Amino acid sequence: MIIGLTGQEGVGVRETAKILEQMNFFCVSFTELLGEEFSKKTAAASKESIEKAKVTLSSTYGSGFLARLAEQRVKDGENFVFYPITEPEEAKHLFRREDFLLVQVKGQHMPGRHIDPRRQKVGQMARVSIHNDSAHLREKVERLVADWMFRLQDKRPDWDHYFMNIAEAVKLRCSCMSAKKGAVIVRDKQIISAGYNGTPKGIRHCTDGGCMRCTSRHMGRIKSGIYSEPCVCAHAEENSIVQAAYNGVSTKGATMYTTFTPCSNCAKLIINAGIVRVVARIEYPDETGRRLLHDAGIKFNVLKD
Numbered sequence: 021m022i023i024g025l026t027g028q029e030g031v032g033v034r035e036t037a038k039i040l041e042q043m044n045f046f047c048v049s050f051t052e053l054l055g056e057e058f059s060k061k062t063a064a065a066s067k068e069s070i071e072k073a074k075v076t077l078s079s080t081y082g083s084g085f086l087a088r089l090a091e092q093r094v095k096d097g098e099n100f101v102f103y104p105i106t107e108p109e110e111a112k113h114l115f116r117r118e119d120f121l122l123v124q125v126k127g128q129h130m131p132g133r134h135i136d137p138r139r140q141k142v143g144q145m146a147r148v149s150i151h152n153d154s155a156h157l158r159e160k161v162e163r164l165v166a167d168w169m170f171r172l173q174d175k176r177p178d179w180d181h182y183f184m185n186i187a188e189a190v191k192l193r194c195s196c197m198s199a200k201k202g203a204v205i206v207r208d209k210q211i212i213s214a215g216y217n218g219t220p221k222g223i224r225h226c227t228d229g230g231c232m233r234c235t236s237r238h239m240g241r242i243k244s245g246i247y248s249e250p251c252v253c254a255h256a257e258e259n260s261i262v263q264a265a266y267n268g269v270s271t272k273g274a275t276m277y278t279t280f281t282p283c284s285n286c287a288k289l290i291i292n293a294g295i296v297r298v299v300a301r302i303e304y305p306d307e308t309g310r311r312l313l314h315d316a317g318i319k320f321n322v323l324k325d
Contacts, residue, residue, distance in 0.1 A: 021172040022094065023164075024114055024122045025103035026142045028135060031127030032152035033104045039161045040101040048090045048102050050110070084113035099169075106138055111145050119172045123164065124149045179209060180299055183277040184323055187256075188301075190214045191279055195225040196253045197234040203256040203278040205264060205271055205295065212269050215259025219252050226253050257286035261293045271295055281322065284308040291316040299323050 023040060027033045041047040087110040090102050105111055105122065114120045124146035143149075148168075150160050177185065183206055191202025195218035205213040224230030233251040236242045254262070257278055264271050272294035281300040282290060287309035290298060297319040313320045 021165075021169055022100045022102060022114070022117065022120045023168075024105045024111065024120060025101060025125055026105040026111070026122065026139060026146060027125035027127070028133065028139055028143075030133060031125050032154075032157065033125045035152065036123075036125050036150065036157065036161060037101050037103045039158050040099075040165075043099075043162070043165065045099045045101045046093070046095070048093055048100060050086045050090065050102065050104060050106070053086050053089050084109040086110055087113040104139075105142055106136070108138065108141050108145065111142050115145075118174050121148065121168055121172055122146045125152055126150065127152045180277070180323055181325075183211070183275075184279075184299065184301055186211065187214075187277045187279050191216050191256065194218055194256075195227050196231070197226050197238055198253070199280070201256040201278070201280050203260040203276055205260050205274050205276050207271075207274040212271070212274065213260045213264035213267070215254075215256045215261070215263055217253055217256045217259070220254060223252060255283065255286050256280075257282050258289055261289050261295075264293075275299065280304045281306070281320075282309045282313070284312060287312040291318065 023045070025033045025036055037047055037049075084107070086107070087102070087105075090100075091114075094100055102114070105114075111122055114122070122142075122145060124143040126149055148164065150157070150164065176182075183204055187202040187204045189202070190204060191200040194200035194202070194216045198217065201217045203215050204211050219226055219230045226234050229235055231252050233242070234253070237244060257276065260276065261271060274293075274295050275297040276290060276295050277299045279301050281302070281304040282298065283304060283306045291312065295318065298313060298321075300320075300322050303322055310320065
């Protein structure tokens with residue numbers, strides 16, 4: 021989890037950060053980050069000069085650059101506290117994260133204390149406020165962590181997105197010069213086979229000139245979709261089914277996840293392989309393939325992100 025702290029000067033933002041540091045949170049001070057970036061350009065650094073430099077650095081690196089620098093220090097599975105968050109754009113950038121919580125630290129109002137409108141605006145964006153009464157601040161911080169540590173964990177993908185992401189990884193092995201495609205076959209939430217498009221075993225890869233059609237297309241002799249020359253590559257869906265057969269694994273009752281909707285030839289194989297559900301990501305312009313799946317009673321849907 022990442023806790024971001026904001027608040028007016030003198031209310032105890034640093035004190036709150038130190039309590040979190042004592043609780044084994046990694047502390048990332050935006051003031052120190054800004055000083056480090058400023059020191060790369062000049063040896064002298066005062067509070068006033070650093071604040072002026074923030075304007076220059078923002079115009080150079082874009083708004084929210086301190087938040088981006090802080091994110092580079094984040095380690096998976098560890099807790100961090102970022103402070104003080106004084107710019108709305110920094111908070112907006114961090115709000116993109118599911119593990120981020122912005123906390124406003126409030127203190128007793130002191131007459132004559134300057135109110136920074138930027139910090140005030142960030143404070144209005146906070147999901148939680150802590151009132152620093154000194155005596156009970158640590159207790160409040162501990163309660164805050166206990167209340168939010170489970171709620172700020174990254175959400176796991178559902179099973180369909182989980183297996184589709186694996187199919188996306190499988191397609192990276194593609195050796196065809198056409199669009200890369202990947203497929204995995206799943207039963208009982210376990211992968212039983214996988215495949216990507218490319219030439220058969222022992223045949224020169226398409227990327228090495230093994231497919232006449234792809235070579236001709238990339239040489240500009242034929243247009244994409246023109247089938248005047250034979251293609252020696254097998255589709256991802258075909259390969260995943262064949263690999264299951266090769267290894268003696270039944271595909272009956274299984275689900276196929278494929279990065280493209282199946283063509284008509286692959287649809288025929290899917291039907292005869294006993295696969296009962298197909299989940300695809302990108303729609304391939306082959307109405308016949310989709311109609312065959314529908315007529316065979318196979319459940320089919322295009323996955324939405």
